[in-house]
Amino acid sequence: MLSFSATLRRDTSMLWYCQRRFRRAAKVTNVDRALEYFDTALPPVYGSRWPSIRLALLSKQKYVAVLNNFADHEPIIEELHDLGAMDIKHKYTSMAESMKTVEATKMKLSETKECVSQDQDDQEDAKPVRPSLIKLDDDELAARANRAPLDRYPEEYRHRALAQEWCCPPRLEDVLNRDFQGLEHWIEETDVFVDTVQGDEEIGLKREVQKVPFSLPSMLKIFSFGKGDITTFPKPKLDPHMKVLTHYMMDGASLLPVLALDLQPGERVLDLCAAPGGKTLLALQTMLPGLMVCNDLTDGRLRRLKSVLKQYIPSNCSQIQDSIVLTERNGCIPWEREAFDKVLVDAPCLTDRHVLKESDNSIFYPKRAKERLKLPELQSELLVSALHMVRPGGSVVYSTCTLSPLQNDGVVQMALSRIWQETTIDCCVVDLTPAMRPLSFLYRLGSNLGLRYGQILLPSLLANFGPMYVAKIKRLK
Numbered sequence: 342m343l344s345f346s347a348t349l350r351r352d353t354s355m356l357w358y359c360q361r362r363f364r365r366a367a368k369v370t371n372v373d374r375a376l377e378y379f380d381t382a383l384p385p386v387y388g389s390r391w392p393s394i395r396l397a398l399l400s401k402q403k404y405v406a407v408l409n410n411f412a413d414h415e416p417i418i419e420e421l422h423d424l425g426a427m428d429i430k431h432k433y434t435s436m437a438e439s440m441k442t443v444e445a446t447k448m449k450l451s452e453t454k455e456c457v458s459q460d461q462d463d464q465e466d467a468k469p470v471r472p473s474l475i476k477l478d479d480d481e482l483a484a485r486a487n488r489a490p491l492d493r494y495p496e497e498y499r500h501r502a503l504a505q506e507w508c509c510p511p512r513l514e515d516v517l518n519r520d521f522q523g524l525e526h527w528i529e530e531t532d533v534f535v536d537t538v539q540g541d542e543e544i545g546l547k548r549e550v551q552k553v554p555f556s557l558p559s560m561l562k563i564f565s566f567g568k569g570d571i572t573t574f575p576k577p578k579l580d581p582h583m584k585v586l587t588h589y590m591m592d593g594a595s596l597l598p599v600l601a602l603d604l605q606p607g608e609r610v611l612d613l614c615a616a617p618g619g620k621t622l623l624a625l626q627t628m629l630p631g632l633m634v635c636n637d638l639t640d641g642r643l644r645r646l647k648s649v650l651k652q653y654i655p656s657n658c659s660q661i662q663d664s665i666v667l668t669e670r671n672g673c674i675p676w677e678r679e680a681f682d683k684v685l686v687d688a689p690c691l692t693d694r695h696v697l698k699e700s701d702n703s704i705f706y707p708k709r710a711k712e713r714l715k716l717p718e719l720q721s722e723l724l725v726s727a728l729h730m731v732r733p734g735g736s737v738v739y740s741t742c743t744l745s746p747l748q749n750d751g752v753v754q755m756a757l758s759r760i761w762q763e764t765t766i767d768c769c770v771v772d773l774t775p776a777m778r779p780l781s782f783l784y785r786l787g788s789n790l791g792l793r794y795g796q797i798l799l800p801s802l803l804a805n806f807g808p809m810y811v812a813k814i815k816r817l818k
Contacts (some may be wrong), residue, residue: 345786362450362719371696375691376697379693383745385800386746387790388512389580394744394800395806397609397800397801397802398693400802402592402694403593405563405591406564406588406589407588407589408627409586410560410590410628411585411653411658412588416587417563421574424481424564425566426565429565430566432557433554433779436782437779439779440498441554459782462674471522485766502560504788521561531551547767547768548762549815550774552776554778555595555603555776560628561627563596574615577589581609585653586652589622589653594742595619595809596623597780597811598620599624601740602812603736605629607682608632609634612624612636613636613687614638615636615639615686616645616646617646621649621650622653624685625661636670640669643798655755662752664707670785672726672727673719673723673725677730678730679731681735682735683736684731686724686737686738686751687740688724688740689716689746690715690742690748691704691748693742693745694807716748717751720739723754724814728756728816732816735816736815737813738812739813742807743808748810749792750793754794755795757770765818766818767817768814769815770794770813771813771814782808795810795813796809797809797811
C-alpha cells in the first residue's frame with residue numbers, strides 16, 4: 342500500500358503530465374494560424390464556394406506529368422496510357438476546335454440578325470445536354486441546372502445542383518476595404534492599397550480580349566488524369582543514355598502562366614522569380630526561347646533551380662545550355678530596360694496550399710509577420726520592374742498561387758497605378774477568360790468573382806490543382 346507522500350508524488354506527477362499534454366494539445370501551429378486567416382478573409386470573397394475550396398486545399402494535391410524532350414519518353418508514354426492518363430494537348434485541341442465552331446456560329450447568327458441574345462439563350466437551354474456529375478463541379482453549369490426545368494436533368498444531378506447555395510460575391514473594392522474582425526494584426530495588409538479602387542481611366546488603362554484559345558506548343562507533351570481520377574503518376578526514371586529524368590511532375594495549375602506568355606521562336610524570355618524551376622523547365626521544354634534568363638534573389642534558391650535543370654537538361658546539349666542564363670539579382674530593380682520579349686513574374690505570395698500543409702518555414706510564423714504584411718508591396722515592385730524590362734509590344738504575365746484578392750488584382754492595380762503616375766509606359770490588360778475556356782475539361786475556372794485584371798483557377802476535389810491567379814499585361818510603348 343502506497344504511503345501518503347508516495348500517493349501525493351504520484352498524483353502530482355499525473356497532474357503535471359496531464360497539464361503538459363493539455364498545453365501541447367492547445368499549442369497553436371502555423372498551419373492553425375493560416376487556416377484561421379483564410380477562414381476569416383476568404384468566405385466573403387468566394388461565398389458558397391469556399392467550403393469546397395477549403396476541403397480541396399486540405400486534401401491531396403493533384404499533378405500533371407511533363408515529359409522530358411531530352412529523354413527517351415516512349416516507354417513512359419505507353420505506361421501512362423495503360424494507367425488511363427490523357428494527353429492534355431489532344432483533349433485541349435478538340436475542345437478549342439469545338440469552341441471555335443460555336444463562336445463562328447454565334448457570329449454568323451449575330452451578323453444575319455436572325456435572333457436576339459435572349460433567343461440564343463433559349464436555344465442553348467433547349468439542347469439535349471446531360472452533364473455528368475463531374476461536369477456539374479463547374480459552378481456555372483451547376484447554376485444552369487438549378488434554373489432548368491425539373492425534367493431537364495436526371496434526378497441525381499438536380500439534387501446536387503439544388504444542394505448548392507448561390508450568392509453574388511462582393512465586389513473586389515468592398516473586399517479590399519473590409520475590416521477583418523478578430524484579426525486586427527492583419528489589417529495592415531490593406532494599408533498599402535490606398536489606390537486599389539481607382540477606375541481604368543484614372544490610371545490610363547486600356548483593355549483587350551484574347552478570344553483565340555491558348556496555343557499549346559507542339560513540343561510540349563503533358564499528361565493528366567481526368568476530373569475525379571486520383572491515380573498517381575509513376576516516379577520519374579533516369580534515361581541511361583542522356584542521364585536525365587524522363588518526366589517532371591508539377592501542379593497542373595502551373596501550366597497557365599507559361600501558356601499565357603504565348604512564347605514564340607527565338608524570343609528573349611525572363612523568369613524574374615524562377616526558383617524552384619518548374620515554370621522555367623516548362624518554358625524550355627517548348628524549345629521556343631532563344632534566350633532564357635532565370636533570376637532569383639538568393640543563392641539558396643538558385644541552387645534549387647540549378648538542381649532541377651541538371652536533372653532534366655543534358656550537360657552535353659550545348660544549344661540549350663548556351664541559351665540559359667542564371668542571374669542572382671534583386672528583381673525589384675530593373676537591370677535591363679526594354680530587353681525582353683516576355684517576362685514571367687511568378688511572385689512570392691502566401692502559398693495557400695503550402696502553408697496549410699507545412700508549419701516549418703511558414704509565412705504565418707509570428708516572427709515573419711512583417712514579411713507577410715509587406716508581400717503586396719514586394720509583388721507590386723516586381724511587376725513594375727518587369728514592365729520596365731519588357732520591350733514595347735512584349736508581354737508580362739503576373740501569377741501567384743494564392744486566393745488573396747489583395748495579392749492578385751490588388752497588386753496589379755497598385756503596379757499599374759505606379760506605372761501611370763511615375764513613367765511614360767503605356768499598358769494594356771489582356772482578358773484571358775475566353776482563351777482559358779477550352780481548359781475547363783481539366784480545371785475549375787473561377788467566374789463571377791469581380792476580378793478586373795486577371796483570371797483564377799480554383800482548387801476542387803475533382804480537379805485538385807492550384808490555386809493559380811494569372812494576369813497578362815501587354816506593354817504598348
